[in-house]
């Protein structure tokens with residue numbers, strides 16, 4: 001891989017730095033652009049960026065090291081990352097990855113000698129209904145099979161720029177299979193804002209309160225309460241950087257489009273086809289809490305949506321729905337900026353997301369204080385899920401009572417589910433809360449369903465005995481993932497995949513999560529390779545207890561869920577794999593001699609144990 | 610207790626006064642109640658990463674070094690369950706790095722080791738990870754041995770907040786986390802770290818050592834050879 005000459009580097013860097021300005025919150029955005037241009041972040045670029053933003057070099061290096069899509073070492077000019085969700089695996093991803101590596105003569109995780117290509121795994125890219133999926137230089141590839149990989153290998157060998165590849169490789173469809181009030185009814189941009197302006201901000205908050213809308217990102221916090229806390233917050237000015245964009249004291253509206261939970265892809269569809277509803281919801285929120293600046297934090301995997309979304313924002317500005325004096329209302333100013341992530345599930349956690357928005361490593365903050373009082377740049381900030389904002393726009397338009405009439409008393413409205421796995425019709429299904437799993441499984445054509453992973457790896461593994469349970473905060477809360485496994489599937493493999501996911505995505509801040517997720521992964525691998533014992537099952541339970549009770553954030557505290565659920569509900573999937581019921585060392589003595597054998601060139605009887 | 614403080618919490622049943630703005634850890638230390646900790650040092654802003662200081666407040670686990678004390682909190686700390694979990698965390702810290710105490714210059718003065726003694730650690734329990742981590746001997750007066758780093762970021766905080774130098778930082782993610790230094794070469798010798806910096810006085814383990822001090826105090830005569838970490842950290846060395 002040719003290192004760019006320093007003059008080349010300056011030529012690449014100058015426009016990037018000029019475009020992003022000198023606010024250190026732009027650091028991650030700058031690094032993304034440099035990575036795209038140079039296929040890594042050269043050491044000299046780190047120095048120049050640090051100087052430009054006036055931050056220590058070590059800060060820049062720390063950010064580069066944190067995000068999966070950034071690297072200090074060159075990756076291939078063509079970097080192909082296979083989505084490694086269990087649904088991709090079920091669709092044959094492992095074999096496809098090997099097939100491509102063989103075809104291109106490249107080892108997984110390494111860069112080919114000529115620097116042309118690197119192939120590796122990445123966490124779920126949110127295309128589970130059209131997998132196996134991958135990213136090529138950040139752009140999504142869907143429905144992969146050997147034919148498509150043959151074509152891709154050819155395109156890479158002939159060094160055709162990705163922009164000139166056949167569009168059908170990049171086709172991403174919505175697959176909306178069931179609609180209700182959120183996806184099914186028409187929406188005229190501006191309709192909700194008009195209602196808010198006619199009704200008043202306070203009165204809109206009252207409607208939100210009456211709707212009893214609860215956050216769709218997973219935790220289920222009541223949205224009206226969050227908004228009113230933020231409105232009420234007078235941030236402690238001490239020690240915090242005060243932003244002087246718009247009014248003061250500044251507050252912020254942040255839309256969480258990190259959608260990193262494996263098996264979840266409903267926010268992608270909302271942003272692709274209902275972006276106006278989402279941006280309108282953010283604008284409603286801005287009016288209610290008194291914010292003049294908003295951010296859409298878009299996961300790096302959805303970078304392909306960026307231009308389209310910028311287009312929607314532009315159109316809204318032109319229509320007077322964003323910018324100064326929105327819809328002619330003097331003093332109502334609000335605009336939205338899109339920030340891209342760079343491959344880090346933890347950045348979906350709201351305080352880590354804010355750190356990332358500030359251009360830092362995505363490390364969850366200590367709480368209290370909470371984002372509603374001390375969020376972006378220390379200012380009161382509302383962070384809500386994409387779907388939550390879409391619901392808010394509907395509520396602002398049609399009223400709280402209308403919304404509260406749907407669903408159950410504690411879980412009002414509808415919920416978008418991202419359905420994938422062993423079903424005939426994977427895709428997006430919108431249901432009123434309270435629907436049973438049985439009904440859903442019927443509707444999507446599940447084939448001999450045995451288990452469902454509701455709300456992704458951090459959610460619950462539900463067994464066939466529980467299919468009368470309901471999607472609702474009071475029964476099975478969900479951020480949207482719904483992965484179906486038929487009877488013949490190996491659920492151990494699913495749990496093992498999730499253990500790997502958490503180990504890969506732990507931010508590493510706290511001891512229990514940094515080490516505990518690794519220990520889980522190692523034990524699952526040990527059992528998976530036929531070396532497990534009863535002791536290992538006990539150890540998993542103990543680790544689960546430590547992760548749940550000692551972790552710093554929700555990643556660590558839910559990282560044991562798949563193992564604990566599987567152990568409790570499907571113990572046989574473990575027992576089938578156990579080698580012996582007594583102790584079995586994790587250390588493979590003979591395997592440890594392998595290096596020595598290679599060095600000495602020996603493979604005789606005495607070189608083995 | 611010189612000044613009268615009206616607000617109190619209880620820790621393991623003992624009434625402990627606190628001042629507004631204090632954390633549970635602050636209040637505990639002021640009242641001579643020891644809560645095991647590694648990443649906390651009262652001279653610096655709390656960090657909350659090692660989780661050894663976890664206590665149970667009204668049934669929920671929280672890190673006492675970052676959790677503000679609030680009137681009426683009932684805190685449980687010295688319980689079998691919590692000490693057992695603290696022990697597991699300590700074992701995790703040992704196995705994720707490469708800690709060879711008998712040959713380590715910090716042995717006897719090391720807080721990780723001392724906490725392990727305190728919690729009654731008899732074995733590492735988990736299998737060692739044997740990670741490959743870099744040793745940096747490029748600095749004339751300082752040795753950085755990443756094998757012993759527990760990512761407490763005390764050196765990071767000290768260098769940034771006291772020395773005003775930002776010599777240290779964290780990079781990587783998850784188990785791939787690594788302590789990096791502020792130079793293009795990645796070497797400590799190319800930073801402006803001085804052996805007299807505050808950052809050189811805070812490392813709880815033997816990851817950051819002054820050169821040419823090897824075994825000036827013989828093993829057997831070091832702090833934790835004679836005092837528990839509890840006594841030392843409560844400032845009561847029973848000299």
Ligand SMILES: Cc1cc2nc3c(=O)[nH]c(=O)nc-3n(C[C@H](O)[C@H](O)[C@H](O)COP(=O)(O)O)c2cc1C
Nearest residue numbers: 215216217256258259260348349350384385388554
């Ligand atoms: C590890 C982790 C990942 C998360 N990822 C997301 C995410 O991708 N999208 C999201 O909306 N919320 C995510 N959350 C939840 C957020 O922290 C936060 O609760 C949510 O954005 C609040 O919005 P809501 O009230 O509208 O649900 C995540 C939480 C954790 C602990």
Ligand code: SF4
Nearest residue numbers: 708709710713719815
């Ligand atoms: S740093 Fe502490 S625990 Fe690690 S080897 Fe040295 S004495 Fe042992």
Ligand code: SF4
Nearest residue numbers: 758759761762764812
């Ligand atoms: S070098 Fe020492 S002080 Fe710095 S982070 Fe590592 S263990 Fe903590």
Ligand code: FES
Nearest residue numbers: 510513552553556
């Ligand atoms: S890294 Fe998030 S819980 Fe530890």
Ligand code: FES
Nearest residue numbers: 646657659660674
């Ligand atoms: S001392 Fe509190 S988390 Fe480390």
